[in-house]
Amino acid sequence: MPDYWNHNTAYHPWILRAVAERPVRDALDVGCGDGLFLTRLAPLVDTATGLEPDPGTYERARVRLADVDNVTVRPCSFEDWGAGAGSIxxxxxxxxxxxxxxTGALEKTRELLRPGGQLLVVGLAANRSATDWLFSGLQLPWVRLFSALHRESPDIGVPVAEAEKSLAEIRAEAERVLPGVRVRRGLYYRYLLRWVKPG
Structure with a gap:
């Protein structure tokens, strides 16, 4: 299966740089899609598990990762996936x-992570305020330029959904559930969230 570039894969290097800063035994990729990111993560971790609830997308991930020995893909949602506290x-x-x-996803992540473990999110937020719309408007020329240069593949045939919460709402809830979390705006209408569990 070929590699491709889009507004999500553009941030794979950001995640991989953060992962390389500390040893990782067990990793979990939630909503792993067709498994492209997991192929890039696998060399940096001892084991990785991808969760993908959409049956067709799960099958694509399973095929892509069939020869990657330290990665397992599960056809389930994060909500339904069971693992012990402090195991990731x-x-x-x-x-x-x-x-x-x-809230549920952040709280479950907080419980799953071992002390010193980290959560890395490339997320989507809804434009609700004048500031949100201003940042989106200012990005537009750069987004179009880089998308053209990288020959963007915007539709890779996986389920999509519109974001409902604004960045302000996401930041407020993340700060409540994950004290010390860092959330910042990124290019391509994305935000970046990073949290290291104390301990």
């Missing part, structure tokens, strides 16, 4: 958090 070193979510209940 890394949780990643690339354009998947807005598909889930924000």
């Amino acid at each position: 070193d890394l949780v990643t979510m690339v354009a998947s958090l807005h598909h889930m209940d924000l």
Whole structure:
């Protein structure tokens, strides 16, 4: 299966740089899509699990990762996936958090992570304020330029959903559930969230 570039894969290097800063035994990629990110994450971790609830997308991920020995893909949602508290070193979510209940997903991640483990999110937020619209408008020329240069593949045939919460709402809830979290705006109408569990 070929690689491709879009507004989500543009941030794979950001995640991989953060992952490389500390040893990772067990990683979890929530909403792993067709598995492209997991192929890039696999060399940096001992084991990785991808969760993908959409049957067709799960099958694509399974095929892509069939020969990657340290990666397993499960056909289930994050909500339905069971694992012991403090059993994961890394949780990643690339354009998947807005598909889930924000509070529930953040709270479950907080419980799953071992002390020193980290959560890395490339997320989508809704434009609700004048500031949100201003940032989106200012990005437009750069987004069009880089999308053309990289020959963007905007539709890769996976389920999509519109974001409902604004960045301000996401930041406020993340700060409540994950003290010390860092949330910032990114290019391509994305935000970046990073949290390291104390301990």
